[in-house]
Amino acid sequence: MPTAASADPDPAATATPSTRTVSAAQGQSGQDAVRIEGLHKSFGTLEVLKGVSLTAKQGDVVAIIGGSGSGKSTMLRCINFLETPSAGKIVIDGEEIKMRADGSPANRRQIERIRTRLAMVFQSFNLWTHRTLLENVIEVPIHVLKVPRAEAIAQARTLLQRVGLANKEDSFPAFLSGGQQQRAAIARALAVDPSVMLFDEPTSALDPELVGEVLTVIRDLAAEGRTMLLVTHEMRFAREVADHVVYLYQGQIEEQGPPAEVFGNPKSDRLRQFLQSVS
Amino acid sequence: MELILETLGLTETAALLSLSPPGWGANLLRGLANSLQIALGAFGMGLVIGLFGAYGKLYGGPILRDLLAIYTTVIRAVPELVLILILYYVGTDLINKLAQFMGYGRVEISGVVAGIWVLGIVQGAYATEILRGAIQAVPPGQIEAARAYGMPALLTLRRVTVPALMAFATPGLANLWLIATKDTALLAVVGFNELTLETKQAASSTRSYFTFFLAAGGLYLMVTLCSGVVFARIEKWARRGQPSLRQGGL
Ligand SMILES: Nc1ncnc2c1ncn2[C@@H]1O[C@H](COP(=O)(O)OP(=O)(O)O)[C@@H](O)[C@H]1O
Numbered sequence: 284m285p286t287a288a289s290a291d292p293d294p295a296a297t298a299t300p301s302t303r304t305v306s307a308a309q310g311q312s313g314q315d316a317v318r319i320e321g322l323h324k325s326f327g328t329l330e331v332l333k334g335v336s337l338t339a340k341q342g343d344v345v346a347i348i349g350g351s352g353s354g355k356s357t358m359l360r361c362i363n364f365l366e367t368p369s370a371g372k373i374v375i376d377g378e379e380i381k382m383r384a385d386g387s388p389a390n391r392r393q394i395e396r397i398r399t400r401l402a403m404v405f406q407s408f409n410l411w412t413h414r415t416l417l418e419n420v421i422e423v424p425i426h427v428l429k430v431p432r433a434e435a436i437a438q439a440r441t442l443l444q445r446v447g448l449a450n451k452e453d454s455f456p457a458f459l460s461g462g463q464q465q466r467a468a469i470a471r472a473l474a475v476d477p478s479v480m481l482f483d484e485p486t487s488a489l490d491p492e493l494v495g496e497v498l499t500v501i502r503d504l505a506a507e508g509r510t511m512l513l514v515t516h517e518m519r520f521a522r523e524v525a526d527h528v529v530y531l532y533q534g535q536i537e538e539q540g541p542p543a544e545v546f547g548n549p550k551s552d553r554l555r556q557f558l559q560s561v562s
Numbered sequence: 563m564e565l566i567l568e569t570l571g572l573t574e575t576a577a578l579l580s581l582s583p584p585g586w587g588a589n590l591l592r593g594l595a596n597s598l599q600i601a602l603g604a605f606g607m608g609l610v611i612g613l614f615g616a617y618g619k620l621y622g623g624p625i626l627r628d629l630l631a632i633y634t635t636v637i638r639a640v641p642e643l644v645l646i647l648i649l650y651y652v653g654t655d656l657i658n659k660l661a662q663f664m665g666y667g668r669v670e671i672s673g674v675v676a677g678i679w680v681l682g683i684v685q686g687a688y689a690t691e692i693l694r695g696a697i698q699a700v701p702p703g704q705i706e707a708a709r710a711y712g713m714p715a716l717l718t719l720r721r722v723t724v725p726a727l728m729a730f731a732t733p734g735l736a737n738l739w740l741i742a743t744k745d746t747a748l749l750a751v752v753g754f755n756e757l758t759l760e761t762k763q764a765a766s767s768t769r770s771y772f773t774f775f776l777a778a779g780g781l782y783l784m785v786t787l788c789s790g791v792v793f794a795r796i797e798k799w800a801r802r803g804q805p806s807l808r809q810g811g812l
């Protein structure tokens with residue numbers, strides 16, 4: 284059942300960029316950062332998501348695990364509408380994304396505004412190759428959030444330093460290792476001070492020896508109280524940082540719970556098999 | 563100076579090409595300026611048409627795509643000279659009919675504007691194809707990242723797609739520019755005073771065909787050489803984020 288767009292005016296739509304910023308660290312703990320209800324997604328006749336519901340509170344780290352093709356990326360991409368859901372409801376920071384009956388966003392401006400509160404880190408980094416690392420990091424703050432240039436640059440330098448790339452700000456992405464590129468992509472994500480970070484297998488495209496440096500950065504962010512949805516195949520890492528683990532199987536949540544439960548005492552046979560196959 | 567010219571037997575040539583009358587040098591340079599003005603205008607117009615055309619072909623509805631396919635096919639199939647004659651006479655005719663219909667008399671259409679318009683339409687067809695290929699060569703992830711971070715469509719085009727496609731489009735566009743500079747010569751048939759027509763007039767008035775056409779050839783060559791330098795710079799800048807193939811060794 285598609286959720287009808289509510290008719291009431293959207294108070295946050297008029298908010299200026301500067302009043303927008305409520306960082307995850309400042310946000311009220313316990314409030315829902317992301318709420319997904321009954322999410323369906325089909326590609327043609329292929330039903331990829333079959334009614335997924337999921338809530339992440341402020342400060343939660345939710346790890347999403349599951350086999351290849353189970354719909355993990357699709358779910359993440361429906362949250363910021365890179366994919367148009369077929370049905371369901373998505374609420375970010377208490378603001379419901381208005382959808383038409385076919386699932387397409389009813390209000391493009393609303394989507395664009397909400398996207399600036401979500402920051403996605405892609406499996407293949409997707410840095411802008413014609414821009415230096417610094418330019419990559421300041422791009423969205425300057426051109427979307429209208430942060431003054433000097434301020435954006437100062438902040439970007441802090442972030443690049445934080446991910447260990449202080450001396451690389453003038454390098455172009457193609458000249459860096461995968462691990463460096465992914466850390467830069469994380470700096471780009473942090474530059475919008477997102478309320479939720481969406482990680483789609485951030486280490487899957489990396490050589491094994493580069494995985495650790497990226498995980499270290501993500502671990503730091505988790506410790507700092509960033510809200511994140513993290514699709515990953517790094518089970519040990521998921522167990523360590525996640526507050527909540529969701530196991531997706533063929534477009535449905537097969538099992539979920541605290542990491543100790545899900546990893547230590549899986550109830551579903553499929554999950555048990557999956558965990559055996561990846562370990 | 564005069565002695566050198568004298569011994570080389572070039573005194574007469576120098577007089578013919580002199581910038582002040584009775585030399586014809588100033589006429590040639592004026593023709594060159596006109597040619598460059600039209601080439602620049604047409605190239606710019608072609609880029610704008612090309613960007614819209616490329617987007618239309620990639621993302622437009624079926625009707626728009628068909629129309630664009632007809633446009634690029636026809637323009638690229640018919641010889642440029644024929645197109646120029648058709649577009650020039652049909653275009654001026656239409657404008658005059660329109661002017662009469664609205665109660666004005668015959669309007670004088672500036673040769674520069676007509677030339678830009680005609681060549682711009684021709685250039686647009688080629689630019690559409692060059693830019694369509696270049697847009698498709700941009701990794702989709704880069705555009706996706708822009709969308710994911712809340713960039714509106716036009717901002718994405720300006721900040722991400724266009725700069726990224728430059729790396730792929732510059733060689734093709736450089737060719738297109740050179741074609742534009744030389745296609746201006748075709749406008750001589752509709753009586754526009756670009757370099758070739760000026761040259762022809764100078765040559766036939768003085769009967770020194772060889773001198774003037776050689777001079778004109780030299781001017782066209784200079785334009786090409788300068789363009790090469792400029793485009794090499796643009797390409798280097800456009801490819802700044804890409805490791806050069808040579809650097810990696812064999
Ligand atoms: N754009 C698309 N068009 C058609 N099918 C798609 C598309 N994107 C994903 N799929 C299909 O949806 C299913 C789930 O994909 P995905 O969400 O990427 O899985 P995961 O990330 O869990 O590996 C797969 O069967 C995949 O082939």
Ligand SMILES: [Mg+2]
Pocket residue numbers: 355356357484
């Ligand atoms: Mg995936």
